Amino acid sequence: MKCARRIYLTGSRGCGKTSVGNELAKRLSCGFTDTDALLSEMQGRSVTEIVEAxxxxxxxxxxxxxxxxxxENKPQVIATGGGIVLREKNRVVMREHGVVIxxxxxxxxxxxxxxxxxxDAQRPSLTGKSLVDEINEVLAARLHLYVESAHITVDGTRSVEEIVDNIMELLETKPIS
Known part of the structure; x- marks a missing residue:
């Protein structure tokens, strides 16, 4: 299977978007972009520096x-930041321009x-709470946005290879409208 469309990977920080994205892009023989890395490149500073300043x-x-x-780039795999779904316009862009996973x-x-x-320096705290409390609070606030935005949902507790296998199978068999 070749990469014929943009594939946006969404989910909480730590869910594996970058690792899965790199492997999926290799399997589809297409490019890969991590929006956090692109953002840092465009701004000339890290996420932490932007947030602090x-x-x-x-x-x-x-x-x-x-x-x-x-x-704007050709079809590719795009790993998004965990909070990309917070803005409705971002959710619309992803759904209209590709497949959201x-x-x-x-x-x-x-x-x-x-x-x-x-x-950790690349991932500043959103709440100032303990890691477990922050994850629970942030995921509770975002989970419905991830689910509503997605064309496909995959189990991220598996190995990267198994997740990519699952995505490849779903891309071949599930009609995306």
Whole structure:
């Protein structure tokens, strides 16, 4: 199967969007874009630096701009930031310009993954609460947006290879309108 359309990966931080996205892009022989990396490249600073200097609203503006920039490129796999679904215009852009895949991972597994992740500097706290409390609060607020935005939902607790296998099968068999 070749990459004939844009595929947007959504889900909470730590769900595996970047790892799955890289592998999926390889299997589909197409490009890969991580909107957080693109955003940092476009702004010349990290997510943390943007948030610290200008706040979350300004960061969300930059995030939307990165999504639009990624969407202007040819069909590819696009890993989005965890909060991309917070803005309705972002959800509309993704649904109208490609296939949206939600990588669903329960809070306990997200906490385990994020506790082991050395990239905390790239992921500033949204609430100032403990990691587990923050994950529960943020996921409770966003879960319905991930689900409503998605054309496809996959189990993100499996290995990257199994998740990509599942996505490939669903892309071949599930009609997307």
């Amino acid at each position: 200008e706040g979350w609203d300004a960061f969300r503006d930059c995030e939307s701009a990165a999504l639009i920039a990624a969407t 939600f990588i669903d991972v329960p809070p306990s597994e997200l906490a385990r993954r994020l506790s082991a992740d050395p990239l």
